[in-house]
Amino acid sequence: MIGRLSGVLLEKNPPQLLVDCNGIGYEVSVPMSTFYNLPAIGERVVLLTHLTVREDAHLLYGFGGAEERNVFRELIKISGIGARTALAILSGMSVPDLAQAITLQEAGRLTRVPGIGKKTAERLLLELKGKLGADLGGAPAASSDHSADILNALLALGYSDKEASLALKQVPAGSGVSDGIKAALKSLSRA
Structure with missing residues (x-):
């Protein structure tokens, strides 16, 4: 399992990155929250990663911090929520905002994220209640x-x-x- 990448940022094409790690270029998909905090092309970057192995592909997802990666991992455990949807959620709202929405059970805030309908939002609130809201909500x-x-x-x-x-x-x-x-x-x- 690839858990962390440290290398030179070669390309930035939202949401894709190309990171050179000692001569090997890794394609990494990142949420927009991580993308906006990246250094300039040619500079060093460190990303925590999550590797997904499918029949037809090995996909690498990168995150600026452990909290964001942990939330991504919780999201993809939910039935019907894939990696793309999890990236969309993390791109559409910050981790503290997501935690607050879960703590307060506010489906309306989740439905503002593209690709999240009312039923999906309600399922997210139900599945993540106590897992995410209590830990990160602070209340x-x-x-x-x-x-x-x-x-x-x-x-x-x-x-x-x-x-x-x-x-x-x-x-x-x-x-x-x-x-x-x-x-x-x-x-x-x-x-």
Whole structure:
């Protein structure tokens, strides 16, 4: 298994790279988040990698950091999510944004990524809940559950994603569901 590449960056054609490692050129597909942080052509680059072996190809995927690679690996474990879709998700949203969407169970944020429909987004939320959101979201599980309940209540009342998310930020930490909804509604009535 190829876990890391260190070499000279020869070509950059999104999302493909060509990296020269001591005379051997490796073609690597990277998410746009990694692509934007690459050095100039001719400079040294270090990428963490994931090798996928298929009947018809050996495909190498590169990442700027371990967190991004770990998320990629979690994504491709999900039935119906291939490497291209996982790269699209990581290109469309940062790892902390993805973790927050999972923690708060916000399917709407995932459907903004090209190629992700409502059913796929819901499956991602279900499969990754507790695996990704809790680890990377930074919020304790109990308060994130209350946040999700409060957010869902506001959405059910007809508020937009943006309004509900802004109101949720005004809710004091550690609030229960009913107190949180009351605080969110107060902040919405002032707006």
